[in-house]
Amino acid sequence: MRRRPSGARSATGRRPHYLAGAGSLVWLFLVGLPLYVMLAASVRSRSDYARRGPLAFPESVTSDNYTGAFTSGFGQYFVNTVIVTVCVVALVLVLVPPLAFAIVRSRSRLLSGVFRLFLLGLAIPAQAVIVPMFYLISQAGLYDNLIGVVLPTAAFCLPVSTLILSGTMRDISPELYEAMAMDGAPPRQIFFRLVLPLSRGGLSTITVFSALQAWNGFLFPLVLTQSESTKLITLGLYNFQTEHGIDIPGLLAAVVLSTMPVLLVYLFARRALVQGLMGVGGK
CATH class of the missing domain: 1.10.3720.10 (MetI-like)
Structure with a gap:
């Protein structure tokens, strides 16, 4: 039984590119963080946002911000x-x-x-x-x-x-x-x-x-x-x-x-x- 040479490629014929994977994770974080802040803040009360900051999870979910947007024109x-x-x-x-x-x-x-x-x-x-x-x-x-x-x-x-x-x-x-x-x-x-x-x-x-x-x-x-x-x-x-x-x-x-x-x-x-x-x- 022949041993597989070191450094050989995987069954898919491609070697894992760890640097590209790390860069993708960084890009995902940079894009996902603003999206999370936007979506989470849109369902938080104004007092909760001011007290706990933009990165905190909502204490309670509210739709008042969406209804208020339409009532304001x-x-x-x-x-x-x-x-x-x-x-x-x-x-x-x-x-x-x-x-x-x-x-x-x-x-x-x-x-x-x-x-x-x-x-x-x-x-x-x-x-x-x-x-x-x-x-x-x-x-x-x-x-x-x-x-x-x-x-x-x-x-x-x-x-x-x-x-x-x-x-x-x-x-x-x-x-x-x-x-x-x-x-x-x-x-x-x-x-x-x-x-x-x-x-x-x-x-x-x-x-x-x-x-x-x-x-x-x-x-x-x-x-x-x-x-x-x-x-x-x-x-x-x-x-x-x-x-x-x-x-x-x-x-x-x-x-x-x-x-x-x-x-x-x-x-x-x-x-x-x-x-x-x-x-x-x-x-």
């Missing part, structure tokens, strides 16, 4: 954020697929140049154009209106979404385009019957991306809205800060409520999002 902010997110996603899904299809199928140098100019939006941060954006929205009579938040948010989602979807459409085999063209199918029929069904991964990606951008948006709601009726979630969190201090358990309960939709979207659509981003640029 957080429900209206939640509805406004849903409206803005749905409108932004709808605009992106209406505008981006025809634009990406034209970019992929057209051989025009003019359209290619327009696409490169369009992609300059990737290099322009929102902070650089917020002043002219405020002027345009005010002149259009959309200041302190949810539409005034929807339009610039969707505009800043278009470059990335177009880049992602055009990369997905380039992965479609040219033979399929040629086969439908030889059958006499017009471009409109090719777009609806061939391109859209085969671009579901890219469409899912731009849907998730634009929804996250709209849901987590802060700069445009901060500058382009003012009244309580048009506030979004990211601004509504300021209501928990008063001249007497900060209601930390109530604030963290509101943070939990605001992150739940984003977490659910990520859990159900993370595979489509990663695959779509990996496919940017085509083959």
Whole structure:
């Protein structure tokens, strides 16, 4: 019977990497500790949190922080954020697929140049154009209106979404385009019957991306809205800060409520999002 040589690999063919395991544990601790503090504080009373500190286990679990968040107007902010997110996603899904299809199928140098100019939006941060954006929205009579938040948010989602979807459409085999063209199918029929069904991964990606951008948006709601009726979630969190201090358990309960939709979207659509981003640029 032969002895197994020292240092040989395990049955799986891989050696244990203790340094990577230790690093993973450190990363898990750094990520898990803030999550624990947030979830534990959201079900603790304000006096318990102030007396025993953020790391202590709750003496008693209470839902007062969650109910207090909605009674303080957080429900209206939640509805406004849903409206803005749905409108932004709808605009992106209406505008981006025809634009990406034209970019992929057209051989025009003019359209290619327009696409490169369009992609300059990737290099322009929102902070650089917020002043002219405020002027345009005010002149259009959309200041302190949810539409005034929807339009610039969707505009800043278009470059990335177009880049992602055009990369997905380039992965479609040219033979399929040629086969439908030889059958006499017009471009409109090719777009609806061939391109859209085969671009579901890219469409899912731009849907998730634009929804996250709209849901987590802060700069445009901060500058382009003012009244309580048009506030979004990211601004509504300021209501928990008063001249007497900060209601930390109530604030963290509101943070939990605001992150739940984003977490659910990520859990159900993370595979489509990663695959779509990996496919940017085509083959």
